[in-house]
Amino acid sequence: MRAAIIAVGSEMLGISKVDTNSLEVTRHLEQWGVGLVRKSVIGDHAADLAHELRSAFDGCDVVVVMGGLGPTEDDVTKEVVSGTLGIRLREEPEVLARMLSLFEKRGYTMPETNRKQALVFEGHGYLPNPRGTAPGFHLEFDWSGRRRHLWIFPGVPNELHGMLEADFGPWLQTLGLSRRFWRTLRIVGMPESLADEKLKAFYEKYRETPVTILASRGELSLHFYSTGPEDAAWARLLAMEGAVREALGDRVYGTGDDTLELVVGRMLVARGESVATAESCTGGLLAGRITDVAGSSQWFLGGVVAYSGDVKTSMVGVDPAHIQQHGEVSEEVARDLATGARRRFGASWGIGVTGIAGPDGGSEAKPVGTVHVAVASRDHVEHRKLYFAGGRENVRRFATNAALDLLRRGLGVVVGL
């Protein structure tokens, strides 16, 4: 079963609004095993919507249209469907009566234009809309010799949600397709292409299973799903997870909605330990990510944003000789920042970050994107030199990933956990 979603409304073709209704429809489709093949947004124009409908019917068994059921001239969905499928519209007295009484209750006379909301498809039922005036529809018909299902819902989110729960979900369930179960693995410290290379055997082994790898903000996430009876589906997902972990080792840092800061926080809490930060190029973003975690005050003591050399020395205790000899962006200064953060805040662990985020400040020896991170514990300082491309925002974000990951490794990642 292949599905398409069409959102109708010119306002979603502007510069500020995107369609989000489709996520709710997708949730229903996925849960009951129907694959979403495409989704689209079309303005309030009859010819464009007609073209879009035909294109969707050509390739999809289930087509969901949202919006364009209002009372204004812009609302053309029913007329277009009527024309495309050759099904006439008629006024439904029950719908009209309910609308009239709704208006009366609110103390208005119903404008004549609203009558069009009472039009329904001849020879087909309609779906009541207890939260609004526009009914929805489920039309079943043949298209080029194949059975098609067209669902039409209002675009008003809470009306849509109600009808998805009441009508669409139960119908999907009756299709008796196999349910879908998801697993997500979170990966840090390797580019997408390297992960792909290491996962070749995995892809080969599970070639029939759709696996998506997604790069976002310097991290990767790997999504895969399984269908069938719940027990067997989960057994398969866990076997797949095992194969990924075998290939990628401790680059896999979490599952589901895990973030690096959450994972590091959990490890610190488990050990009864704490961390403090001293940041230069990341300028507070590292502390900001850590304190995004609710309850982080339990394990995060504080941080210093040390942009200038003077501040690095006065506030964190960086050795001025290190700055003079090696520069502010150097292994030595990163180590001093980590050690200094740990000592000044009295934390179990200290993180130091220094680098050149750009766009200016780079040199041949230290180009923009050069970053040093260090993590200090009582008796050891671990350091990494990194180089990130992609502009100031990326360099800063990726540097916080590297710093959190280095701490995670210091805390003792258990491979395969």
Added chain:
Amino acid sequence: MRAAIIAVGSEMLGISKVDTNSLEVTRHLEQWGVGLVRKSVIGDHAADLAHELRSAFDGCDVVVVMGGLGPTEDDVTKEVVSGTLGIRLREEPEVLARMLSLFEKRGYTMPETNRKQALVFEGHGYLPNPRGTAPGFHLEFDWSGRRRHLWIFPGVPNELHGMLEADFGPWLQTLGLSRRFWRTLRIVGMPESLADEKLKAFYEKYRETPVTILASRGELSLHFYSTGPEDAAWARLLAMEGAVREALGDRVYGTGDDTLELVVGRMLVARGESVATAESCTGGLLAGRITDVAGSSQWFLGGVVAYSGDVKTSMVGVDPAHIQQHGEVSEEVARDLATGARRRFGASWGIGVTGIAGPDGGSEAKPVGTVHVAVASRDHVEHRKLYFAGGRENVRRFATNAALDLLRRGLGVVVGL
């Protein structure tokens, strides 16, 4: 001229991610008078993408495809375009050489799979991608006897943005269509409903002009546009701007892409002054926003993230008696944080923030969402007590808005500027 946008990537057909890249493309289209007719999202499947491309070419002069240019097997955009248009692909040595050197710089060997990113269309040029590895494309061809333009960009947002600016915008300009001129005003410190109320007369006066007000992350932006000859269009926009500023006063803090941190930075640079921060509940986000601004080292000296009471005292010099008498979330502690930040870093200005971001830690007297911000100059400390709803993330973000806005007011806002 009719345009379509196609975003390629199965991850945007799931239950959590929507395409937002298209908004940036739309901004360019609108600016140069090209109408967006439809946009769609297609999974990483060759047959579906081919169907979608043909459907778009049938009805649109300009088709923009984003995504599917990565190195993995899932990335099929170029192969599908090649098949659909009958244009062969060839390996471009220049692109390959640049990729090899990028990998070398990062200390990796380029995986063999990445080679496919060096494929370009025979007989057509390519668009360099200075922020990434995948080049973009602009193909011009005839489709059913009509001229078509296909633009292909990577789906990585900052790579896309760079190429839209460098290549797509300038090309749209050459079309010579009737331009659309936009004006955006940025507003802080008032809810949308209040702004709407104050703008009633403005809406009335300009009822034929589409005005959009958009609330995002505790700020408002007001967008309006005008068409026609450039001079007349701008005169109209400036008259509208004047009317908005008259209604909202110094709540309007900027125009276009201004951010509070940019505006504050400009004012500090103009005065040859500097600022330092001491944050509790915002945990580094304030410093993080400030250091997002390239060149902020010129006016930002540094900051302390002081989560615990001990750290507030030891690192920033907050009076322990104030903490004991009034609690860590209090006017007195906010003032001490501002004064301490200023003094410890030797800055012209100091900002202090303390509050309860939640979800826990609230009480009847100080509920979750209570925030105190203070701004200290040499001889004065200004303070505001605020209350924000909407959960931890909102409280933290809104608190940074309030802190930056208080500094902006301290620096002397010129109303109507």
